[in-house]
Amino acid sequence: MKAPDISADRLHIRDLAPGLSNLLWLGGLVALVAGLLLATASGTETFLRAYLTGFMFTLSLALGALFFVLLQHATRAGWSVVVRRIAEYFTCGFGILAVLSLPIIIAMVLQPDILGIRAAIHDIFPWTSELIVWGDNTAAHPGDEILQGKSGFLSTPFFVLRMVAYFGIWLWLSHFFLSRSLQQDQSGDPQLSLQMQTRSYPGMILFALSLSFVAIDLLMSLDPHWFSTIFGVYYFGGSALGFFSLLAVTMFWLQSNGRMSQAITVEHYHDVGKLAFAFIVFWAYIAFSQYMLIWYGNLPEETAWLTVRQSPTWAPVSLLLLFGHFVIPFLALISRVPKRGRYGLVAAALWILVMHLCDMIWLVFPHVNHGGDHAIASFGVLDVIQIVLCTLGILGLYLGRVVRASAQGSLLPERDPRLPESLAFHNF
């Protein structure tokens, strides 16, 4: 089993990057502007929810990439060196994601009383409303004791502080690992591998805490009465799965464009497919644990969150997740044939990405109308278009940044000491 000869491989996308990133940025901006224009028809709240959906979807992919990089260093992995740089480039988007988080943060903190933003943000994150939390001593606004109890954590200043901390952690980690890895392309110094390995362990702890709490802050607190200890793990499962799918698609796209033709072998697809398969099951395991325990315990404070998702409006989406996010991809990827046949894996990966977006919609959109009538808010074509536009917008801007970043160096950690092992490795 000899290592493939990669001397003829094209290991960069410098020729494609400028045009492609401009195209992605332009497309992203157009989609976001179109979404904004559509907001006049769909309403501000729908736009903000769609924006949050697209943001959490894109953020999860970047976080999944960061997890992959940390994991490879922490485990001294050999097989993955060939594809690790791709993941490192995908962690370059935290800067633009920080910028893209500003509309949400500004809306929450300043609550400008224009275009219905204030009312919308109070509907989306009820804990940001003074009136809902503390009331004004009238029968209409008695205040909310539970939210008062949580106000030490669910308060806008502390929320902003946390967001700054999360992005600080992510920017620092992603910059550290990419810059050392690129440095190794020049020097080939094995010490850099050891340095990255040492840093990956505390990095993993910071990653786990920041991911859990960003999920609590931006997704769980949408229904501020509801709580679930597993929620951070749930978002993590989807993030990792989303990234493995994105990685498979990216590997395929690069090879279709004549890059890394020999370096990436069928064995790498197979391993990425295995990881995706494992996380399909992991996600389902976590989702089942959360659902089953709440259903069985049957405490109203917890089931309210699921009752909305089992209402006629949302039950189809819940079932779509059960089958589309678990059963179908599970059956599709259980055999080694599709994992080693690139088309099968990429088709499954694209499907999973769409399902992962549906999962984000399922987390963000279902809610009870706050008109006092407790009707489940409806969901229609306009909402879907708004979600698609916002997601394409944020994803486009993020990918534009990733493509631009990837022009700065090779697609392969060319002098990583474990590269020969990765090139030659075989599943058996």
Added chain:
Amino acid sequence: MAVTVGEYDNTFETPGKRAPLVVGDHDFASVTEAVCNVNERPMREMPLIWYVLFGIAVALTGVLFGSIGYLFLTGVGVWGVKNPAGWGFAIINFVFWVGIGHAGTLISAILFLFRQTWRTAINRFAEAMTIFAVICALIFPGIHVGRVWVVYWMLPLPNQMAMWPQFRSPLLWDVFAVNTYFTVSLLFWYVGLIPDLATLRDRASGFRKWAYGLFALGWTGAARHWHRYERAYLILAALSTPLVLSVHSVVSFDFAVSQVPGWHTTIFPPYFVAGAIFSGFAMVLTLAIPTRALFNMKDIITLRHIENMNKIILLTGTLVGYAYAMEFFIAWYGQNPNEKFIFIARAFGPYAWAYWTMISCNVIFPQLFWFKAIRTNIAITFVISLLVNVGMWFERYVIVITSLSQDFLPSSWDYYWPTTLDWLTFIGSFGLFFTLFLLFIRFLPMIAIAEIKGVMPQARAGHDQADGGH
């Protein structure tokens, strides 16, 4: 090619080169010799300490069965369980032993799928330990049912009374989950043993040849045998992998499906699994460290293996710490007064001594493994592995006892005191565990001889270095 202990520290690894997993001047023959020696030496050459431990273990096994006999003749009232704590030692011990029984299958199945070749030195006796731990675990719910003569009602057997088990009860799910786990673990262990049993058969004569031969299933080492063996091993690994997660998840459902504060929380399944692996690896270390010294296996179960297990203990201990912290945070965040009460009561109430024992053994001491000097220090590792065992037992104690003894009705609150018989039964279960384990190391190869050869440099003679690593 071979390296010697003392000259070479295989806990260090230069990126790009994989450290050797077998040290010393070993070749295939000397590995076989080293492992089989324990099984083949005359009984009188077994170390004295083996006899001493075996004597103690058998005596404690007697205590276990004596206690059970007394329990059957008298009734569950001889235990400390009463209102409000209707669950006591039996459930704690059950969860404790099932947890211990998680390392073996994780090592054999999940580390196999992850191509972690260092597992080959420890998988055999970790799997054996798993099976013995699950046997100990299964005893406790079995004897806790009260009317033990109808214990078979837990199985869905057709009968004239048309009585069926309550399928909505997680205790019934336990029956299925643990039994499935036991069956698959046993099969997996046995399949892995076949080539080594054949090795022992080929070296033996007389009755031993016949006995090993019976279980070696006519293994000749033909290419066709190896091919089927490896397919079977891979398939069993894939089947066992979900079982590693499912068993302790189902055990956690026993608590989490209820509405008892401190029990009803959604993170329980993965948190229990992490805790189980944590305690399982601690027990593997507790057993491996004396065994490798006693039978001179230090070249095969090297310092690197010890260090790797310490890293897994650090990882899973930190995951358990995450779960404790998240539970505490959400108990406050959820603003449910009962939930808040029980968590504060755990930390500062009447059982605070148990809670802080748990926290220090599970969260604080394993954090010492951040330091390589401690990870590679055998004596400290041994002490920490014992502490983790203690801590994980107390974790179940804290969960079961604190939530039950301070229930929703303050007038019924009562402090839980285990009886002498509770203690005797618990200690006796260690006797059974060690009896089985000591018999195992005497009569079966404690290292997977065939597998360890596959990770030695000789197995890849003539191949590129770059080819290695898996």
